[in-house]
Amino acid sequence: MKYTAWGRFPVIDATPVFFDENLVLNNPAFESDSLIPFGNGRSYGDSALASRYIPMRNHDRMLSFDEETGHLVCEAGVLLSEIIEAFIPRGWFLKITPGTKLITVGGAIASDVHGKNHHVAGCFSESVESMRILLPDGTIQTCAKGDELFHATCGGMGLTGIILDANLSLKRVTSQNINQTCIKTQNLQETFSAFEEYAVQPYSVAWIDCLAKGDEIGKCLLMVGDFTDDGDFEYKAKKRVTVPFDFPSFTLNSFSVKMFNRQYYRKAAEGISQQKVGIDTFFYPLDAINNWNRIYGKNGFTQYQFILPKEGSFDGLNEILKSITESGKGSFLAVLKLYGPANENYLSFPLEGYSLALDFKIEKDLFKLLDQLDKIVAHYGGRIYLTKDVRVSRETFELGYPQVEAFRAFRKKMGLDTVLNSLQSQRLGL
Numbered sequence: 001m002k003y004t005a006w007g008r009f010p011v012i013d014a015t016p017v018f019f020d021e022n023l024v025l026n027n028p029a030f031e032s033d034s035l036i037p038f039g040n041g042r043s044y045g046d047s048a049l050a051s052r053y054i055p056m057r058n059h060d061r062m063l064s065f066d067e068e069t070g071h072l073v074c075e076a077g078v079l080l081s082e083i084i085e086a087f088i089p090r091g092w093f094l095k096i097t098p099g100t101k102l103i104t105v106g107g108a109i110a111s112d113v114h115g116k117n118h119h120v121a122g123c124f125s126e127s128v129e130s131m132r133i134l135l136p137d138g139t140i141q142t143c144a145k146g147d148e149l150f151h152a153t154c155g156g157m158g159l160t161g162i163i164l165d166a167n168l169s170l171k172r173v174t175s176q177n178i179n180q181t182c183i184k185t186q187n188l189q190e191t192f193s194a195f196e197e198y199a200v201q202p203y204s205v206a207w208i209d210c211l212a213k214g215d216e217i218g219k220c221l222l223m224v225g226d227f228t229d230d231g232d233f234e235y236k237a238k239k240r241v242t243v244p245f246d247f248p249s250f251t252l253n254s255f256s257v258k259m260f261n262r263q264y265y266r267k268a269a270e271g272i273s274q275q276k277v278g279i280d281t282f283f284y285p286l287d288a289i290n291n292w293n294r295i296y297g298k299n300g301f302t303q304y305q306f307i308l309p310k311e312g313s314f315d316g317l318n319e320i321l322k323s324i325t326e327s328g329k330g331s332f333l334a335v336l337k338l339y340g341p342a343n344e345n346y347l348s349f350p351l352e353g354y355s356l357a358l359d360f361k362i363e364k365d366l367f368k369l370l371d372q373l374d375k376i377v378a379h380y381g382g383r384i385y386l387t388k389d390v391r392v393s394r395e396t397f398e399l400g401y402p403q404v405e406a407f408r409a410f411r412k413k414m415g416l417d418t419v420l421n422s423l424q425s426q427r428l429g430l
């Protein structure tokens with residue numbers, strides 16, 4: 001059977017392996033060193049791809065909820081959207097949410113995802129009280145913060161066992177609406193100043209025009225916000241439109257991206273503007289379009305997301321944005337975020353600084369450009385996000401993740417390295 005993840009590159013032949021808890025991983029059905037859990041396929045690259053994969057989406061029961069503490073126990077295949085639909089009307093929301101709600105709880109833990117509030121709230125693992133994991137020897141272990149299994153699994157890209165269920169802590173909110181402020185900046189210096197000025201706001205994200213040149217490099221629309229206190233909990237998920245077919249590959253070229261970026265930037269009000277928006281508009285704008293990944297054509301696309309420590313962020317971003325402009329390869333989506341301190345997990349992506357995420361269609365010479373950007377990222381002490389990655393070299397990866405040896409040793413000790421592997425883990429020797 002052909003399968004792939006969100007970037008639709010690569011597409012591989014693979015066999016689904018269904019399991020229930022009574023089947024252990026070293027059951028003959030699981031015999032293979034190329035086996036990986038698969039959530040909802042919203043990772044962009046090859047972290048959820050292997051010749052045998054374990055579909056988790058059908059493990060989707062919510063098991064208990066404590067109205068006092070906000071603790072929800074649910075299976076790993078539950079989607080964040082299902083949690084939102086069930087709990088926003090009761091006044092609860094996720095502590096941490098990425099820019100799509102169409103991911104599973106297992107996928108959120110395995111990538112240790114982050115949202116617009118990393119600078120104040122950290123990664124998804126901050127909201128995990130405990131979880132149960134099926135290991136290759138057939139045992140099921142419960143782990144929590146402080147346990148090595150927990151710190152290897154959060155951000156461990158499915159390589160430390162199958163997350164069966166988790167006890168998540170939700171947060172009380174006062175509405176399903178957000179007071180959003182949009183700040184339009186004219187260059188990278190202004191963008192950085194605006195991030196710092198609005199850092200007290202719990203949620204912030206900037207859209208950068210990554211084709212702007214000269215003095216305008218780094219101009220952006222910075223969106224910040226927080227929940228309103230109007231007590232409105234009448235949540236209805238936004239209707240979605242569908243991209244019906246793969247766009248021809250010429251649709252996206254540097255000219256069309258430039259036009260889009262110009263229009264998008266011009267349309268926004270000058271200076272500072274405010275409006276009240278729903279959670280879907282604020283947190284999940286891309287979810288409004290089903291299959292938006294088709295606009296990149298049938299060869300697929302990749303997202304290049306890197307993070308740089310704060311001290312070198314300004315110079316590093318300047319260099320990277322210049323290299324992209326010079327290459328003529330455009331990106332519709334160039335999202336800049338501010339991050340707080342790193343956590344203790346072996347392979348979690350965030351560190352204190354700024355990250356930029358850029359989408360590129362797969363085309364000739366793209367990987368040459370990304371190799372060039374890797375060098376700048378490495379020079380400034382940054383790293384690449386595994387859940388978006390499909391091509392980074394082992395050498396670049398290792399430079400960015402100093403705890404990789406501890407992760408490898410843990411996998412070996414637990415007998416995980418001979419059972420669970422993805423195309424990504426094989427490429428990176430994890």
Ligand SMILES: Cc1cc2nc3c(=O)[nH]c(=O)nc-3n(C[C@H](O)[C@H](O)[C@H](O)COP(=O)(O)OP(=O)(O)OC[C@H]3O[C@@H](n4cnc5c(N)ncnc54)[C@H](O)[C@@H]3O)c2cc1C
Pocket residue numbers: 005006036037038039040041042043044047048056076077097098099100102103104105106107108110111112113114115116156157158159161162163164286287387388
């Ligand atoms: C539009 C969009 C916006 C996004 N925005 C953000 C963002 O703001 N921040 C961010 O951090 N990420 C973001 N992402 C990435 C996304 O949140 C992650 O890739 C997430 O891990 C996808 O979850 P999934 O359920 O689709 O898992 P998959 O893509 O299927 O798998 C991802 C990883 O999780 C592992 N996995 C899945 N289920 C289990 C399980 N039960 N046990 C063990 N391992 C498991 C897989 O093996 C794989 O390594 C975005 C993605 C999209 C498409």
